[in-house]
Amino acid sequence: MKDNQSYAVIDLGSNSFHMMIAQVVAGSVQIIGRVKRKVRLASGLDKDFNLSQDAMLRGWECLNLFAERLQDIPTENIKISGTATLRLAKNVNDFLKIAEQILGHQINVISGEQEAQIIYKGVAYTSSSENRRLVVDIGGASTELVAGEKHEPKIYKSLNVGCVTYLERYFPDGALSESNFTDAIAAAELEISKIRDLYKDFDWQEEVGASGTVQAIQEISIAQGYDEVITLERLVSIMQQTITFGSIDNLSIAGLVQDRKLVFPSGLAILIAIFRQLNLKGMTLAGGALREGQLYSMLPELTKQNVRERTVRSIMTRYHVDVAHAERVMELSLTIAQQASEHWDMEQFHALDILRASALVHEVGLQVAYKDQQIHASYLLANSNLPGFTEAQKKLLTAIIRNHREDIDHGALSRQTATSVLLACRLVRILRLAVILSLRRADEVLPDIRVTVENEKMNLFLPPDWLEKNPLSKAELNQEASYQAAQGWQLELK
CATH class of the missing domain: 3.30.420.40 (ATPase, nucleotide binding domain)
Structure with a gap:
């Protein structure tokens, strides 16, 4: 390589x-x-x-x-x-x-089974999760269902059920009706029922979709103000919205791109059938599928590394990040987070991983300019391919980095999924403190600190006389308390 x-x-x-x-x-x-x-x-x-x-x-x-x-x-x-x-x-x-x-x-x-295995590996090689997972890929003429663990597919089947063939069969004139959807869903359920028992004892921990249909539904959900997790209830709601347009030619649902419109109804019907037959709870979009599986098979060295770690280190190299300083800020951020974790939930949404990544790449904007570096960094990362991060995690990462210094853009924080706005605010507060406390860019001058939290109030305990001996740091911390107070957050120095 x-x-x-x-x-x-x-x-x-x-x-x-x-x-x-x-x-x-x-x-x-x-x-x-x-x-x-x-x-x-x-x-x-x-x-x-x-x-x-x-x-x-x-x-x-x-x-x-x-x-x-x-x-x-x-x-x-x-x-x-x-x-x-x-x-x-x-x-x-x-x-x-x-x-x-x-x-x-x-x-x-x-073969169908080969395709299913390659799709699974494409998902695994672009994901940082090592959970047992079910992978679903709805293609034009076949649908692959794969249950596996880490990088290994365990149960894999390919069905002759696809969004192009079902378009021809159940939506031949482009009509969008309750009966057309009912017939398409029933036909897909019948095919899935033949292999359902193969999967019933595989206790997967996450459900991942690796197709254009899943991407389209996620984009519709986000456009309508929901998070990125697809549920059966949401699928049925989108189907009912789709039916109201009467025909595919008239279909203009918020978030649905023109390129996907023709085969969207048939793909939606198949996905509803999969959710019903396999009793799925919540699906997210994969970062890769067949093409990525084929690509990484030619790059075996890359498959041995943690995907998220590989992505972060690549960004640090590409933008010439000061590695020693980035790791210093990262370690201090994690120390603060661990001290706050007694009252702040740091287990949800891979919070510590996102905080760690944010600290390591927070200075990529320096390659553009020192002024507004946080804005430059956020833009660069928002427009980069970040294997190992879901779209929601990428949005959280870029919002944290956008707010690691100077004025706080609460709009970027509030645009997170409903479950992660509070988390985003907390992670920003932690990173901002770590950046200020590390401003001299040297390990030997870092203070021993202790942090406690009471609801959303943060108490920062510093060594005696440290603030008096470090007047610039004192001024920066006092300014930070003002920045946070403007957001309704309380930071007290002790």
């Missing part, structure tokens, strides 16, 4: 063809190119499972676009996979012969 060497992964899906180009930069994956086209290959399958000439032409036309970019990438760094529609098509060789000529590379049509 060499820095700045390019890798390409192509996924010939039933709905879309995707190409992802990546490099390894500063020990982490950096996406340098993506090309996606809606080919809707599955809609070209006839009743005898032959691909139509029109569908194949759409596919070849797309591959002509991909071929140009592949010319500069070493053959051993390229992986091309065909999925459900190419598995099903009886005349698949007719398509592959020309497709491989266009690309100049072999296409590997993978």
Whole structure:
């Protein structure tokens, strides 16, 4: 594995063809190119499972676009996979012969079970969680259900249930009605019921979705003021909203992007069926799937590291962060958090991990300018790919960093999910103290401190005469007490 060497992964899906180009930069994956086209290959399958000439032409036309970019990438760094529609098509060789000529590379049509395993690894390699998990991926012509632990898939099945095939079958004229949804959900439930018992004794701790349908529903939920966790109740509510539009052509639900509109109703019906059959409680969006699984299989060194740690260290390297100082602020932040944890819940939402990451990367904005460095840092991170952090965790991280010094932007804190606004405020207060107490950027002058909290009041105990001997630190701490008081927070120096 060499820095700045390019890798390409192509996924010939039933709905879309995707190409992802990546490099390894500063020990982490950096996406340098993506090309996606809606080919809707599955809609070209006839009743005898032959691909139509029109569908194949759409596919070849797309591959002509991909071929140009592949010319500069070493053959051993390229992986091309065909999925459900190419598995099903009886005349698949007719398509592959020309497709491989266009690309100049072999296409590997993978089995449903292979696809499920690769999807799971793509989720695992881009997540910092080591919980037992259920992974769901709704594709154009198949749906994969995988239960696994850490990086290993344990139970994996692929069903011939997909958002393109269900669009053709249950929403053929684009009509959005209660009966169309009922029929689609019932059909999907029937297929899932055949394998449901395989999963019933697997006690997963989290439910993760790795498809465009799940992303679309999460975006709708957030646009409507909810958090990122998808529940059955929310899915049913979104279905009822969808039905009110009468047809897919008229569908204009808040948060739903145009690109996803056509197959959204069928994907939604399938996800409702999965929730009902497997009794799911709350699903979040994965950071990776098939393409990431294929990519990381070419980068085994990266799979041995904790994803979140790898991401943070890569950012520190890329933005030339003063590592010794970042670790100093991080250690002091964690010390304060642990002392406050008797009254402040630091177990929820991976709070200590988020605080640790915030402290380590809080100075990335210095690469832009000292003035408004907190604003620069927040912007850079908000617009960066951060494997190992969910969207909600990324939003919390950037809000904390935005507020690590000077005026407090309460708007950034209040835009968190409903359950994490108070947590965001508490983590900001901790980091701000650690930054001020570390301002001399030397371990030997750090004071021994003790922190207690009473509801939202913080008491900071410092060694005798320390404030008098450190007049700049005293002035900064007094100013900090004023900043916090303006937010209704009490900070008392003792």
